[in-house]
Amino acid sequence: MSNNLDLKKGLNIPLKGEAAREVIKTVSAGIVAVKPTDFNGLVPRLLVKEGDSVLAGSPVMADKMRPEILFTSPVSGTVAQIVRGEKRKLLAVLVKADGKQECVDFGAKAPTTAAETKDLLLKTGLWGSLIQRPYGILANPDITPKAIFISSFSTAPLAADTDFTLGDSLLDIQAGVNALGKIAPVHFSVRKESYSSTPFHKVENVVSHLVSGKHPAGNVGVQISHIAPIQKGETVWTVSPLLVAAIGHIVNSGKLDLTRKVAVTGPAAEKPAYVYALPGTPVKEIVDVKGDVRVIGGNVLTGENLGADGYLGFFDDQITLLREGHEREWFGWAKPFRPKVHSSSWCYFSWLTPGKQYDLDTNLHGGPRAFVETKCFEDVTPMDIFPIYLIKACLAGDIEKMEKFGIYEVLPEDLALCDYVDPSKNEIQAIIRKGIDLMIKEMA
Amino acid sequence: MADEKKPGLFEKGGKLYWLHSTIDAFDTFLRVPGTVTAKGAHVRDGIDLKRVMIMVVIALVPAALFGMYNVGLQTSTLYGLDWGFWRMFFYGLLRMLPLFVVSYVVGLAIEFASSQIRGEEVNEGYLVTGFLIPLIVPVDVPLWMLALAVAFSVIFVKEVFGGTGMNIWNPALVARAFLFFSYPSSMSGSSVWVSKTWAGIPDVDAISAATPLAIAHEGAFDAATGAVGQYSFMDMFWGFIPGSTGETSVVAILIGALILVWTGVASWKIMCSSIVGGLLVGWLGQLAGATVLPCYYQLVMGGFLFGSVFMATDPVTAAQTETGKWIYGFLVGALAVIVRLWNPGYMEGMMLAILFMNTMAPLIDHCVVSVHTSRRAKKALNA
Numbered sequence A: 001m002s003n004n005l006d007l008k009k010g011l012n013i014p015l016k017g018e019a020a021r022e023v024i025k026t027v028s029a030g031i032v033a034v035k036p037t038d039f040n041g042l043v044p045r046l047l048v049k050e051g052d053s054v055l056a057g058s059p060v061m062a063d064k065m066r067p068e069i070l071f072t073s074p075v076s077g078t079v080a081q082i083v084r085g086e087k088r089k090l091l092a093v094l095v096k097a098d099g100k101q102e103c104v105d106f107g108a109k110a111p112t113t114a115a116e117t118k119d120l121l122l123k124t125g126l127w128g129s130l131i132q133r134p135y136g137i138l139a140n141p142d143i144t145p146k147a148i149f150i151s152s153f154s155t156a157p158l159a160a161d162t163d164f165t166l167g168d169s170l171l172d173i174q175a176g177v178n179a180l181g182k183i184a185p186v187h188f189s190v191r192k193e194s195y196s197s198t199p200f201h202k203v204e205n206v207v208s209h210l211v212s213g214k215h216p217a218g219n220v221g222v223q224i225s226h227i228a229p230i231q232k233g234e235t236v237w238t239v240s241p242l243l244v245a246a247i248g249h250i251v252n253s254g255k256l257d258l259t260r261k262v263a264v265t266g267p268a269a270e271k272p273a274y275v276y277a278l279p280g281t282p283v284k285e286i287v288d289v290k291g292d293v294r295v296i297g298g299n300v301l302t303g304e305n306l307g308a309d310g311y312l313g314f315f316d317d318q319i320t321l322l323r324e325g326h327e328r329e330w331f332g333w334a335k336p337f338r339p340k341v342h343s344s345s346w347c348y349f350s351w352l353t354p355g356k357q358y359d360l361d362t363n364l365h366g367g368p369r370a371f372v373e374t375k376c377f378e379d380v381t382p383m384d385i386f387p388i389y390l391i392k393a394c395l396a397g398d399i400e401k402m403e404k405f406g407i408y409e410v411l412p413e414d415l416a417l418c419d420y421v422d423p424s425k426n427e428i429q430a431i432i433r434k435g436i437d438l439m440i441k442e443m444a
Numbered sequence B: 001m002a003d004e005k006k007p008g009l010f011e012k013g014g015k016l017y018w019l020h021s022t023i024d025a026f027d028t029f030l031r032v033p034g035t036v037t038a039k040g041a042h043v044r045d046g047i048d049l050k051r052v053m054i055m056v057v058i059a060l061v062p063a064a065l066f067g068m069y070n071v072g073l074q075t076s077t078l079y080g081l082d083w084g085f086w087r088m089f090f091y092g093l094l095r096m097l098p099l100f101v102v103s104y105v106v107g108l109a110i111e112f113a114s115s116q117i118r119g120e121e122v123n124e125g126y127l128v129t130g131f132l133i134p135l136i137v138p139v140d141v142p143l144w145m146l147a148l149a150v151a152f153s154v155i156f157v158k159e160v161f162g163g164t165g166m167n168i169w170n171p172a173l174v175a176r177a178f179l180f181f182s183y184p185s186s187m188s189g190s191s192v193w194v195s196k197t198w199a200g201i202p203d204v205d206a207i208s209a210a211t212p213l214a215i216a217h218e219g220a221f222d223a224a225t226g227a228v229g230q231y232s233f234m235d236m237f238w239g240f241i242p243g244s245t246g247e248t249s250v251v252a253i254l255i256g257a258l259i260l261v262w263t264g265v266a267s268w269k270i271m272c273s274s275i276v277g278g279l280l281v282g283w284l285g286q287l288a289g290a291t292v293l294p295c296y297y298q299l300v301m302g303g304f305l306f307g308s309v310f311m312a313t314d315p316v317t318a319a320q321t322e323t324g325k326w327i328y329g330f331l332v333g334a335l336a337v338i339v340r341l342w343n344p345g346y347m348e349g350m351m352l353a354i355l356f357m358n359t360m361a362p363l364i365d366h367c368v369v370s371v372h373t374s375r376r377a378k379k380a381l382n383a
Helices: A114-124 A162-181 A220-227 A241-253 A375-379 A387-396 A399-404 A412-421 A428-443 B017-030 B049-078 B085-118 B125-135 B143-161 B171-182 B212-217 B233-238 B250-263 B268-288 B304-311 B322-342 B350-382
Strands: A002-006 A023-026 A031-034 A044-046 A059-063 A070-072 A077-084 A090-097 A131-133 A148-151 A186-191 A207-212 A236-239 A260-265 A273-277 A293-297 A318-323
Touching: A002 A220, A031 A077, A044 A090, A059 A090, A070 A114, A114 A162, A114 A241, A148 A162, A148 A220, A148 A241, A162 A186, A162 A241, A162 A260, A186 A220, A207 A220, A220 A236, A220 A412, A236 A241, A375 A387, A375 A412, A387 A399, A387 A412, A387 A428, A399 A428, A412 A428, B017 B085, B049 B085, B049 B125, B049 B250, B049 B304, B085 B125, B085 B143, B125 B143, B125 B171, B125 B304, B143 B171, B171 B350, B233 B250, B250 B268, B250 B304, B268 B304, B268 B322, B304 B322, B304 B350, B322 B350
Parallel strands: A002 A207, A023 A273, A148 A186, A148 A236, A186 A207, A260 A318
Antiparallel strands: A031 A090, A044 A059, A059 A070, A077 A090, A131 A236, A260 A273, A293 A318
């Protein structure tokens, strides 16, 4: 059975630099980083020391609170360095690859019970791929979620095309879905616009949904809020299709293989295309960063500024390169035409060129102000909530109102477009994140 | 140029740091700031509040230009001066300029000083307020009164709440209300609406030019020709009538409305529902015998349309929810006409209706949001 979900609100930012559907190189990294900071809510405990040798799939760290949750090395080699930040906070474990890529053999066996699936995920280091909502944190193995949601596509700006990156991993995805299905019913959404070309509608043993619309229609959170809104006391888990395929690969082959097609995108990318790379690969081995360019792990709305010396994140299948926008434009706000600037508002003339792709930079295009124009938030939030009331409740730290206005249903990524469209240049995602952090603290 | 204005002197720790808001304001007025995104989305929309506000000012320009012409026209007609088009226009322009200067100088000075005190960047909201105020007061209003009204409204209606975006009432309307209640003789009656203090024109109080609203209030409506006193319906539609400078011409206001709706700066829902509210009450009033005027006359007389298009739609003081906007707009229009028809004291109800609904807007939103959350809760129970 499949359900239709047609979302009207949203916005596709017309950014230049979409990756061509070809893989131009395979990056075999010399050093690979395992970063605890990739996982929200993780307090890491180190399991290795410098000089230890590891295989692909050997644990390098665990969750301090629930030590059964392991995080494993994606490559075989030796632990080269433990990187710590302020107050000795663990930032990364750097593993020097030996190039042999020897793997721990977990045994190719399809789990038959929820306990077996959980056990498999915990010991292989793939538990981290489960994101628990509300709050978007590392999933708790002791609970059984109401359901597991997978969105097979992303609508984010220049996002990797999963039809291309995962189209040939259908067997793995099916195996991953089957394994997860032992824990809870799996909801699987497929993009309606590409229904005829996508292989994902063949995935079985799921409640499938056909979703259409502009960004953020592909966000799993937005889909959940329409399919089965999360209520107080409920939990659901979400997994990205990329990691479902990795789970399925372990089920089918017994080996951890996190290699993925990474889309190198963005206006500052010289040749936007795909590369094969592992999570934790140094950015400079994937792209050649020249000039004043920002390297973003993920998309421009929700990605992390990795810096030229950063490492690809565990969840990332995209790198976006953007020019830093330090230039100051004379009378920018007063000019009738600003061909280089995109605006979804009709105060500019971007609507005259609907097909144009823009070479956007990181300029804020204004200064921070109080909220004035607020309908723009609703126009880009296809959820049954009042974004401005939720945002204000978060600012006020009012738990009761945050609950009432739907804090359980959102993660910052679901309101990321509000950051983009706000004429008052407020940091909406940061406000929502602060609200969620407060909820975690108060509800614990 | 702007670089010379921004040396270390004005930066944090510099001697003139206390002036930094002012310097920032001029600097960012000239050039878009070079700030880049630090957190959240890495790219941002080109829109900012400067652009939003300038759109409203552009939308006001047709009404302002027509108003200037009309100031000359009314004076010329009243005194039988037989001026040409350009003379009328320039007379109006010269009469209006001091009002604009006083409004902007006083308002912006306070705005800059308050931003300085709060240590924030100067907000653009006053660009619109400062343009609106001269358009909604009688052209002959003494400048000191105007200055006082502007100061009162900017300080007590905007800055004490925290500046643009935080205010409860529309500052331009409060400035008008301040004048209206403090200096009624300069703000109402039949002798204030046509400019008459100018070299060569006798300052004769006895000459009066009542607005159509006032004439209609006296019951002088010719059902056969559809004229109110000496003014035909088309006079009122085009705006060749006495009144506040900006409010007379339906055509000019509609051009502004088109710009506002097209750019999405103002809510078409508020405009439409306000007009529906006004028409409905006007029609009921006619049925009940409170007026002889057909209901659509309510739209072309006085400040009804100007208020519906430019004042009620202020995104800060109007209702925030989309359902709330329908209710808010409807009540603005309905209340304005109720005051016109059933209140013996005030001929024009738009100002009071909008200020009252500004006060009520948070309550409307509260109700809309409460209904929504309880519906969500019910849906969750049934799920």
